[in-house]
Amino acid sequence: MTDVMNQIDMALLEPIVKxxxxxxxxxLLPMLHEAQAIYGWLPQAVQEAISQTLRxxxxxxxxxxxxxxxxxxxxxxxxVIRICEGSSCHLAGSxxxxxxxxxxxxxxxxxxxxxxxxxxxLVPCLGMCEHGPxxxxxxxxxxxxxxxxxxxxxxxxxxxxxxxxxxxxxLALGRVxxxxxxSLEDYLAHGGYQGLGKAxxxxxxTLIASxxxxxxxGRGGAQFPMGVKAEMVRNAPAPASQKHVVVNADESxxxxxxxxxxxxxxxxxxxxxxxxxxxxxxxxxxxxLIRGEYPRSFRRLQAAIAAARSAGYLGRDILGREGFHFDIxxxxxxxxxxxxxxxxxxxAVEGKRGFPRIKPPFPTTHGLFGQPTAINNVETLVMALxxxxxxxxAWNQMGTKQSPGTxxxxxxxxxxxxxxxxxxxxxxxxxxxxxAGGVRGGKQLKGCLVGGAAGVFVNPGxxxxxxxxxxxxxxxxxxxxxxxxxxxxxxxxxxxxIQLAHFFAHESCGKCFPCQxxxxxxxxxLERVAAEGSRGAADLRALQDIGATMTQTSLCGLGQxxxxxxxxxxxxxxxxxx
Amino acid sequence: xxxxVTLTIDGTEITVPxxxxxxxxxxxxxxxxxxxxxxxxxxxxxxxxxxSVDAGWRTNAAACVAECSQGMNVKTQTDEVVRNRxxxxxxxxxxxxxxxxxxxxxxxxxxGADPERFAEFKRRESPVYDDNPFYIRDYNQCxxxxxxxxxxxxxxxxxxxxxxxxxxxxxxxxxxxNQGMPDTTCVFCGxxxxxxxxGALKPKRQVLLEQGMNPDDIFRETKxxxxxxxxxxxxxx
Numbered sequence: 001m002t003d004v005m006n007q008i009d010m011a012l013l014e015p016i017v018k019x020x021x022x023x024x025x026x027x028l029l030p031m032l033h034e035a036q037a038i039y040g041w042l043p044q045a046v047q048e049a050i051s052q053t054l055r056x057x058x059x060x061x062x063x064x065x066x067x068x069x070x071x072x073x074x075x076x077x078x079x080v081i082r083i084c085e086g087s088s089c090h091l092a093g094s095x096x097x098x099x100x101x102x103x104x105x106x107x108x109x110x111x112x113x114x115x116x117x118x119x120x121x122l123v124p125c126l127g128m129c130e131h132g133p134x135x136x137x138x139x140x141x142x143x144x145x146x147x148x149x150x151x152x153x154x155x156x157x158x159x160x161x162x163x164x165x166x167x168x169x170x171l172a173l174g175r176v177x178x179x180x181x182x183s184l185e186d187y188l189a190h191g192g193y194q195g196l197g198k199a200x201x202x203x204x205x206t207l208i209a210s211x212x213x214x215x216x217x218g219r220g221g222a223q224f225p226m227g228v229k230a231e232m233v234r235n236a237p238a239p240a241s242q243k244h245v246v247v248n249a250d251e252s253x254x255x256x257x258x259x260x261x262x263x264x265x266x267x268x269x270x271x272x273x274x275x276x277x278x279x280x281x282x283x284x285x286x287x288x289l290i291r292g293e294y295p296r297s298f299r300r301l302q303a304a305i306a307a308a309r310s311a312g313y314l315g316r317d318i319l320g321r322e323g324f325h326f327d328i329x330x331x332x333x334x335x336x337x338x339x340x341x342x343x344x345x346x347x348a349v350e351g352k353r354g355f356p357r358i359k360p361p362f363p364t365t366h367g368l369f370g371q372p373t374a375i376n377n378v379e380t381l382v383m384a385l386x387x388x389x390x391x392x393x394a395w396n397q398m399g400t401k402q403s404p405g406t407x408x409x410x411x412x413x414x415x416x417x418x419x420x421x422x423x424x425x426x427x428x429x430x431x432x433x434x435x436a437g438g439v440r441g442g443k444q445l446k447g448c449l450v451g452g453a454a455g456v457f458v459n460p461g462x463x464x465x466x467x468x469x470x471x472x473x474x475x476x477x478x479x480x481x482x483x484x485x486x487x488x489x490x491x492x493x494x495x496x497x498i499q500l501a502h503f504f505a506h507e508s509c510g511k512c513f514p515c516q517x518x519x520x521x522x523x524x525x526l527e528r529v530a531a532e533g534s535r536g537a538a539d540l541r542a543l544q545d546i547g548a549t550m551t552q553t554s555l556c557g558l559g560q561x562x563x564x565x566x567x568x569x570x571x572x573x574x575x576x577x578x
Numbered sequence: 579x580x581x582x583v584t585l586t587i588d589g590t591e592i593t594v595p596x597x598x599x600x601x602x603x604x605x606x607x608x609x610x611x612x613x614x615x616x617x618x619x620x621x622x623x624x625x626x627x628x629x630s631v632d633a634g635w636r637t638n639a640a641a642c643v644a645e646c647s648q649g650m651n652v653k654t655q656t657d658e659v660v661r662n663r664x665x666x667x668x669x670x671x672x673x674x675x676x677x678x679x680x681x682x683x684x685x686x687x688x689x690g691a692d693p694e695r696f697a698e699f700k701r702r703e704s705p706v707y708d709d710n711p712f713y714i715r716d717y718n719q720c721x722x723x724x725x726x727x728x729x730x731x732x733x734x735x736x737x738x739x740x741x742x743x744x745x746x747x748x749x750x751x752x753x754x755x756n757q758g759m760p761d762t763t764c765v766f767c768g769x770x771x772x773x774x775x776x777g778a779l780k781p782k783r784q785v786l787l788e789q790g791m792n793p794d795d796i797f798r799e800t801k802x803x804x805x806x807x808x809x810x811x812x813x814x815x
Binding site for chain 1: 623624625626627628630637638640643645658661662665666669670672673695696698699700721722731738739740741742743744745746747748749752753754755762763
C-alpha cells in the first residue's frame with residue numbers, strides 16, 4: 001500500500017499552486033482540501049509546496065493538518081468511508097451497520113485497504129441524525145442504513161436521503177422539500193429575495209429595532225440577542241470593507257441537524273439572510289464556514305453562491321441599491337467540533353488550528369482578522385429573515401411574549417418520526433414527541449437528551465416543560481441547538497454517558513488545562529465505573545470536582561459544558577455512579 | 579491610558595490604570611495568585627487556568643488575562659476557587675512528570691492537592707528526543723504551556739520551528755513532520771530552553787553533567803555534533 005501511495009506526482013499540484021499564488025494564510029484550509037483531493041492525503045513535499053505558496057511556516061502547516069481529523073499526513077485513500085458512531089445513530093441501530101461495513105471491507109477503524117483504494121473511519125457525529133444510522137461514502141450521503149444494504153452503500157448505488165421536515169407554521173423551512181435547491185429561478189418563484197428587496201428600501205437602524213422587537217436570540221446555543229449583536233457591529237468604528245458577516249455553519253453538536261436541513265433544502269435563503277445582515281451591520285465581507293462532514297451542504301451552497309453572484313444578488317450595488325456591496329466566501333471545515341465556537345471558527349478561517357480565543361475582546365469589535373464581525377448561526381439568520389417577512393404582528397402572535405415566533409427542533413433517536421420540526425415556541429417536549437409519533441414501537445420513555453452533548457438529560461417527569469427561552473433558562477436546559485434525542489426504556493444511560501465523554505475527549509482542542517485533561521479523566525472514570533463498578537462517593541466526588549472545575553475555569557464553551565450532560569444524568573439517575 | 583478603575587480584591591480596595599490584569603493588581607496588594615503557564619515576558623494565553631479567580635462572572639476569570647473593571651469584586655480564595663485550582667493541579671500531576679518542576683510541586687503542596695488522586699489513569703507519554711548537541715526534549719515532562727512555541731515564533735525569535743501535534747489530551751509540541759531539530763528552521767538560540775518551566779527542555783550539557791560525565795568529555799561530545807551546513811531543503815522526503 002505505502003509503495004503505491006508514496007509515489008507522489010508533484011506535477012499534479014502545479015495548477016493548484018498557480019491558482020493560490022498571491023493568496024495568504026486564510027487560504028490554507030481550502031488549499032489543503034484541494035491538494036488532498038488529488039493525493040488522498042498530504043505528503044511532506046505537498047505540505048512544503050503549500051507552505052511556500054502561502055508563506056506559512058512549514059511547522060504551522062503541519063500543526064494545522066494535525067489538528068483537523070479530516071486532514072491526513074499519513075497515507076490515506078482518496079475514498080474514505082465514514083460511519084457515524086453518535087448517540088442518535090447508536091439508538092437507531094448503527095452497531096449492526098458498523099459490523100457489516102467492517103467485515104465487508106475487512107478493515108478496522110482508521111485502516112486503509114491493502115490496495116490503497118479505501119480508508120474506513122468511525123466519526124463522532126455526522127449530523128444526519130434524522131437519517132440514522134447514517135454514513136458517508138466519500139462525499140455521498142447515506143441514511144437509514146441496514147446491514148443488508150451495506151453492499152449498495154459501499155458500491156455507491158445506495159440512494160441519498162431526502163429532507164424530513166415537519167411542523168407548522170413553516171416560516172424558516174417553508175421551501176425545504178418544495179423548492180429546487182439548485183435553482184435561483186425556483187427560489188425567486190417561491191418568494192425568494194422579496195424580503196431583501198423590501199429591506200433595502202429601509203434604514204438599517206429601523207431594521208435593527210425591528211429585529212430586537214422580534215426577540216431573536218442566537219440559535220446556536222448561547223442565546224445572545226441577535227439585534228444587540230448587530231447594533232454593536234454596526235456601531236463599531238470601521239469601514240464596510242473591514243467589517244465581516246460570518247455564518248457559523250459548523251453545526252457539530254451531536255443530535256443537531258437543523259442548519260444542514262436549511263443549507264441542503266433551501267441554500268439561497270441563507271445567502272439572502274446573510275446579505276440582509278450585511279446590509280444591517282454595514283459589512284461587505286461575508287463568510288460561511290460549513291463543517292467538513294457536510295459535503296452535500298457545501299456542494300449546494302457553492303452552486304447557490306455562484307448562481308447568486310452571476311445574477312447580481314451578490315457583488316456590487318446589490319438589487320440596484322447603490323453603494324451596497326456584499327459577497328460571500330465559502331469555507332469547508334475539516335473535522336473539529338470546537339470550530340463551532342465562534343472565535344475558534346475565526347481561527348479556522350484564518351488558516352490556523354481551531355484554538356478558541358480569550359474573550360473579551362468580543363467578535364463585535366475584534367472578530368475575523370481582528371475586525372468587527374457579526375457571527376451568527378444558520379438558523380438565527382434565516383429566522384431573522386423569516387421574522388422580517390412575516391411582519392411584526394404575525395410574528396408576535398406566535399409563541400409566547402418573551403419567546404415570539406417559531407423554533408427548529410431536531411428530533412432523533414427512539415422516535416417514530418425523526419426529523420426537523422418547526423413549531424411555535426411554547427410547545428412542551430411531550431407535545432413535540434407526540435407530533436413525532438411518540439416513542440418508537442410504543443415503548444416507555446426513559447428520557448431525552450436536550451441540547452446535544454453540551455445539553456442535559458431530562459426524565460419523563462420533566463417533559464411537560466414548555467420549550468421557550470424563559471422556561472429553558474429557569475430549568476437550565478439549553479435550547480439553542482434544538483436537539484432532542486429520545487431514549488426508550490431499554491437504553492443504558494451509562495453507555496450514553498461514555499459516548500458523550502468520549503466525544504468531548506475527542507473534540508477538546510487541548511488549549512486550556514482543565515478541558516484538555518478533564519475531558520480525558522471524565523471519560524476514564526466513567527469507563528472504569530462501567531467495567532469494574534463504582535467506588536461510590538470517591539468516584540462521585542471525582543466526577544463532580546472535574547466537572548465543576550471544567551465548567552468554571554475552562555477557556556471556552558466546550559470545556560464549560562463538557563460535564564453538563566453527564567452531571568445531569570448523575571443527578572437524575574444517581575444509581576449510575578453509586 | 580490615564581483612565582483608572584477601582585476594584586476590590588479579597589476585601590481590599592485598589593485603584594489601577596484601566597487595562598491592568600487582575601494578576602498584576604493583586605500583586606500590587608501583595609496577593610500572589612498562583613499561575614503556571616504565565617511568564618512576564620511572553621504573551622499571556624490563559625492556558626493553565628490555575629490563576630482562575632471569582633470576579634463575579636458566570637464562570638471564573640483567568641487572572642493573567644482578565645482586566646480589572648470598575649467595581650469588580652475579586653475573590654482569590656473561595657472554596658470553589660481553591661477546589662478548582664487543586665483539581666487542575668491533581669489532573670496535571672497525573673498526566674506528566676513534574677519531578678523537575680519544583681515550582682509546580684510547591685503549588686501542589688500549598689493547595690492541598692493529592693498528586694496521586696488520578697494516578698491510575700493514562701499519562702501523556704512521549705519518546706525523549708536527543709537529536710542535537712544543544713538541548714534534549716523530554717515531552718514526558720511537558721505541560722503544554724506553549725512558552726517554547728511562543729518564543730520560537732512571534733514572541734521572540736520568528737524561527738517558527740515548533741507547532742503542535744494532535745489535539746486535546748494528546749496535544750504535544752511538535753516539529754514539521756516530526757523532524758529532528760537540525761532539519762527544522764530552529765536557530766538554536768536557546769530561548770525555549772530558558773523559558774521552559776519543567777525539565778522538558780534541558781541543555782544537553784546539563785544532562786550530561788547530571789549523568790556524571792566530566793566537563794572535558796562533554797565539550798568534545800557536544801562540539802562534535804555541531805549542526806551541519808544546511809543543504810537545499812526537501813531532499814529527504
